[in-house]
Amino acid sequence: MADTLTLGKALNSGLRRAMEENPKVLIMGEDVGKLGGVFRITDGLQKDFGEERVIDTPLAESGIIGTAIGLALRGYRPICEIQFDGFVYPAFDQIVSQLAKMHYRSQGKVTLPVVIRIPYAGGIGAVEHHSESPEAYFCHTPGLKVVSCASPQDAYWMIQQAVASDDPIIFLEPKRRYYEKGVVDTSLSLDQAYPLHASRVLREGSDATLVAYGPTVRVALDAAEAAAEDDNRSLEVIDLRSLSPLDLDPVYESVRRTGRLVVIHEAPRTLGLGAEIAARVTEQCFYSLEAPVQRVTGYDTPYPPARIEDEYLPDLDRVLDAVDRTFTF
Amino acid sequence: MSKGNSKRGVTRRPSKNSSGDLEFVQLLTPQGEPIKHPDYSVNFTDEEYRALYRDMVIVRRLDAESLSLQRQGELALWASLLGQEAAQVGSARALREKDMVFPTYREHGVLWCRGLDPILPLKLFRCVNQGSWDPESHRFHMYTIVIGAHALHAVGYAMGVTKDGKVGSDDGEAVIVYFGDGASSQGDVAEAMSWAAVFNAPVVFFCQNNQYAISEPVERQARIPIYQRARGFGFPGIRVDGNDVLASYAVTRAALDAARHGQGPTLIEAYTYRMGAHTSSDDPTRYRVDAEVEAWKAKDPISRMRAFLTQQQIAGPDFFEAIDEEADKHAIELRERVLAMPDPEPVSMFDHVYPGGSPLLDDERAELVRYLESFESEGVR
Numbered sequence: 001m002a003d004t005l006t007l008g009k010a011l012n013s014g015l016r017r018a019m020e021e022n023p024k025v026l027i028m029g030e031d032v033g034k035l036g037g038v039f040r041i042t043d044g045l046q047k048d049f050g051e052e053r054v055i056d057t058p059l060a061e062s063g064i065i066g067t068a069i070g071l072a073l074r075g076y077r078p079i080c081e082i083q084f085d086g087f088v089y090p091a092f093d094q095i096v097s098q099l100a101k102m103h104y105r106s107q108g109k110v111t112l113p114v115v116i117r118i119p120y121a122g123g124i125g126a127v128e129h130h131s132e133s134p135e136a137y138f139c140h141t142p143g144l145k146v147v148s149c150a151s152p153q154d155a156y157w158m159i160q161q162a163v164a165s166d167d168p169i170i171f172l173e174p175k176r177r178y179y180e181k182g183v184v185d186t187s188l189s190l191d192q193a194y195p196l197h198a199s200r201v202l203r204e205g206s207d208a209t210l211v212a213y214g215p216t217v218r219v220a221l222d223a224a225e226a227a228a229e230d231d232n233r234s235l236e237v238i239d240l241r242s243l244s245p246l247d248l249d250p251v252y253e254s255v256r257r258t259g260r261l262v263v264i265h266e267a268p269r270t271l272g273l274g275a276e277i278a279a280r281v282t283e284q285c286f287y288s289l290e291a292p293v294q295r296v297t298g299y300d301t302p303y304p305p306a307r308i309e310d311e312y313l314p315d316l317d318r319v320l321d322a323v324d325r326t327f328t329f
Numbered sequence: 330m331s332k333g334n335s336k337r338g339v340t341r342r343p344s345k346n347s348s349g350d351l352e353f354v355q356l357l358t359p360q361g362e363p364i365k366h367p368d369y370s371v372n373f374t375d376e377e378y379r380a381l382y383r384d385m386v387i388v389r390r391l392d393a394e395s396l397s398l399q400r401q402g403e404l405a406l407w408a409s410l411l412g413q414e415a416a417q418v419g420s421a422r423a424l425r426e427k428d429m430v431f432p433t434y435r436e437h438g439v440l441w442c443r444g445l446d447p448i449l450p451l452k453l454f455r456c457v458n459q460g461s462w463d464p465e466s467h468r469f470h471m472y473t474i475v476i477g478a479h480a481l482h483a484v485g486y487a488m489g490v491t492k493d494g495k496v497g498s499d500d501g502e503a504v505i506v507y508f509g510d511g512a513s514s515q516g517d518v519a520e521a522m523s524w525a526a527v528f529n530a531p532v533v534f535f536c537q538n539n540q541y542a543i544s545e546p547v548e549r550q551a552r553i554p555i556y557q558r559a560r561g562f563g564f565p566g567i568r569v570d571g572n573d574v575l576a577s578y579a580v581t582r583a584a585l586d587a588a589r590h591g592q593g594p595t596l597i598e599a600y601t602y603r604m605g606a607h608t609s610s611d612d613p614t615r616y617r618v619d620a621e622v623e624a625w626k627a628k629d630p631i632s633r634m635r636a637f638l639t640q641q642q643i644a645g646p647d648f649f650e651a652i653d654e655e656a657d658k659h660a661i662e663l664r665e666r667v668l669a670m671p672d673p674e675p676v677s678m679f680d681h682v683y684p685g686g687s688p689l690l691d692d693e694r695a696e697l698v699r700y701l702e703s704f705e706s707e708g709v710r
Contacts, residue, residue: 052492058527063481063520070485073464076492094517097475098482106471107461108681142682166684245689 001187008178010152011041011117013186014159015079019049022077025163028055029064029081029117038083039119039178061087065094065116069102072112079163085120086129092137099168100143111166115159120148121215121266122298123176123313125306132303133214133267138170139244139276146244147196148172150217152182154241157193164190172243174215197242199250205236208260208323211251211277213240216264216314223319235323243273251277252284259290260326264314269297291326353600354580355570359628361636369579375643381422381574382634382644383652385414388438389631390656391447394663395437395454399609403667404454408435412572412604415630416537417507418442419577420599423585424505427468429490431483431506434460434472435537439507443469447659448666457673477515480506480534484521487530487588496531501589505533505581511542513558514550522562522596531588533581534559534596537571539603544616556598564594571601572630602628675701 005013019025027042027049033056036043046054057064061082068078082088088095095116102110122131138146145167149155155173162169194200202217203224212220217239224235236254240246255261261281263274278293296314304312354369373381392410399407410417417438424430424443432439437450445467453460453472464470473479483506495502512518513536525532536555540547551558559566569580577599584595602625606613638644679694 058520058523060520060523062517063524066478066481066517066520067485067488067524070482070487071489071492072485073470073482074486074489074493076489090516093475093478094481098473098478102471103684104681105459105461106463106681107458108684109461109463109465110471111684145683245687 002183002185004181005152005156005184006179006181007149007152007155007174008039008041010156010182010184011149011159011173012043012045013184014156015042016045016048018079018160018163019045019053021160022163024075024077026053026055026071026076026078027081028057028068028078030057030059030083032056032081037081039175041117041119041173041178042081061089061091062094065091065099065114068114069094069099069112072114073110077113077163079115079117082116082118084130085118085132085134088116088118088134095138095144095168095170096141100141104143112168113163113166114168115162115171116169117159117171117173119175119178120172121174121176122303122306122309123215125309127306128303131306131309133265133298135170135172135243136267136272139273144168144170144244145197145242146170146172147242148174148214149241150174150177150212150214150239152180152184154194156184156186157188157190158196158241160190161193161196165196172214176215177218180218197245197247199238199240199242199247201236201250201254202239203235203237205234205258207233207235207258208262208326209236209238209251209254209258210262210264210319210323211238211240212264213243213273215266219314219316219319220264223316223323226316227320227323231320233323240273246276246280248277248280248284251281255281255285256288259288260323261289262294262296262319262322262326264296264319266298266313268300269295270300272297291329294322294325296322351600353568353570354576355573356575356579357573357633357637359572359633361633361640363575363637363641366576366579369576369583371575371579373575378638378641378643379648381418381578382631382638383655384418384422384438384442385574385631385634386652387656387659388418388441389414390653390660391441391663392437394660395451396605396609398451398664398667399454404451404609405456406454407609408454408607409603409605409609410435410437412602412625412630413537413539414438415574415634416571416577416599416601419574420505420535420581420597423578423582425503425585427502428585428589429483429486429502429504430469431479431486431504432470432472433476433479433507433509433512434474435509436472436507440469443467445469447663451663451667452670455667455670457670477508477512477518477521480508480512480515480518480521481524483532484525484528484530487525487532488528490531491528496589497591499586499590501531501591503531503533503585503588505535505585507535507537509536509542510538510540510547510550510555511545512536513555514542522559522564522594525594526563529591529593531591532594533584533588534594535581535599536596537599537601539601541603541607541613541617543607543611544613554598556596559596564596566596566598568598568600571599572628572633574630574634
């Protein structure tokens with residue numbers, strides 16, 4: 001069965017199915033119940049599953065994650081919503097020192113299957129603290145896994161796979177893509193769906209490779225389309241999907257063919273995912289590279305006032321400029 | 330001397346610990362005389378009274394042995410419970426088997442009462458592991474070193490108890506979380522209390538106010554007695570003489586029973602004193618005077634229980650001697666086991682980062698193995 005859904009509705013449907021599959025699954029967060037979340041991702045779930053399973057919490061992010069850990073210790077599988085990216089930091093200790101480490105500290109005796117959903121990244125014209133890309137903090141923390149969906153199909157399946165996983169998972173939702181539509185095949189089983197921690201080639205190409213995730217996947221696809229039409233260049237586009245662990249074999253394979261790589265993310269450049277990918281690609285593909293790995297990213301500033309965010313965010317032209325640079329070496 | 334920071338010259342310090350009219354629940358005076366309380370009492374057999382004494386003597390002896398092991402370089406650190414035996418043993422013995430405990434890193438006495446192997450915290454403080462016992466085996470969670478973080482885990486766990494339908498009858502389950510006066514300033518503890526109240530969680534907040542957070546006196550944490558904070562969150566708070574094992578037991582049992590019956594959380598402030606240093610790395614002579622320590626020695630939890638047992642003719646010199654011998658035996662055994670404790674294999678650092686393992690870590694493990702083997706093949710090891 002295939003439906004055309006927005007990414008937000010696909011998440012909603014995926015959450016609903018996860019709730020149906022396992023009575024231990026809970027949803028908790030600020031305004032997730034009656035209101036259905038400020039982006040309506042949990043719309044209707046409290047009505048159908050009750051206040052015991054879809055919990056409007058006090059307004060305290062550390063409390064959300066800390067009590068989710070306790071619930072997980074008791075055998076529940078909480079899905080926490082952090083309302084916006086910039087509000088996750090009050091929960092930072094609970095995420096990096098408690099949630100991420102408990103399996104390790106207990107030498108495997110404790111597992112904490114907690115999913116933390118975060119609507120993240122910019123492009124919606126929001127006031128400050130509502131447009132950030134905090135993924136590097138979490139990718140830098142052993143014990144956490146980090147994923148980001150870029151299409152309705154992935155949103156639907158990845159959220160279910162994340163809930164079924166025994167790992168603590170940071171689930172980053174590109175909020176400016178919530179309203180983009182796509183076809184979702186709901187007939188698969190969890191195992192048949194594309195694996196959670198695998199990157200995916202979305203468009204094949206031979207001249208250069210673009211790597212993106214979350215909100216910049218659309219940017220990369222548009223850039224590849226424009227490059228084909230305007231520059232007669234064939235760009236390969238890879239959606240990382242899993243930010244921790246990274247699945248870079250498809251990237252290596254691609255770079256060995258194209259010799260050129262551009263990594264695109266909204267997060268600031270310094271010590272971002274692009275830096276890690278550039279280092280690893282250099283280690284693995286040194287003799288195939290025709291040019292240094294290029295990064296098209298947010299700048300090393302706080303997220304700027306939204307009136308000028310278009311100049312901060314990687315867009316089609318900046319990506320094509322970077323591709324051009326790879327041909328100048 | 331700490332000074333009140335009050336403007337207008339009005340001092341609003343809480344009553345000092347030395348004041349004789351401090352309000353708390355007490356069933357045993359420092360001289361070991363039983364006193365009646367209108368709301369709290371215990372009904373122990375002679376054997377049970379003796380068992381409480383035994384617990385306290387053994388945990389103090391194990392604690393002293395652990396501290397000397399640290400002094401001899403066998404442990405990286407030790408956080409002593411000296412002086413807090415009554416608060417820990419009394420509260421722990423009030424727990425039922427299925428109740429769940431969330432400790433800090435000083436609850437060696439609670440750990441003992443829950444029946445865990447006393448070697449376990451020494452593994453943590455020797456740094457051969459990170460306190461990796463199974464929390465479910467004895468219903469005693471791992472130690473938490475980040476102050477106050479576990480209060481939220483306890484409340485979440487207690488919310489799960491409610492969801493499981495395990496509250497509301499005498500057969501219900503309760504959760505207890507231990508923390509200190511310092512932790513009472515942490516945001517996580519405040520959040521935990523908000524949540525516990527809102528969700529009517531079956532949890533007991535057991536604060537051992539041992540008067541110091543490393544060097545800072547409790548006046549630096551709170552301008553009112555800690556137990557009074559509960560009222561602001563919407564549940565009862567009570568202060569107990571934490572050096573009185575009988576009162577600690579009675580008050581904790583009542584709070585646990587209220588929780589298991591669905592009456593929600595209670596904050597207990599066990600008023601006690603950290604007789605030793607914060608940890609083996611601390612030097613308390615820099616921030617407190619001998620006279621204060623001496624005054625608290627007179628309220629020692631073990632000597633008052635011993636006086637009680639003697640006066641009531643529940644136990645005599647033979648019993649006390651036998652318990653001391655037993656405690657020595659435990660201590661010697663503990664020492665031998667620490668000295669025989671091997672370091673973990675280096676490659677074990679890669680274990681259990683993720684439940685399903687990780688190809689990245691497999692690569693890094695192989696890298697370390699190759700590196701270590703390179704020394705062996707060169708014959709330099």
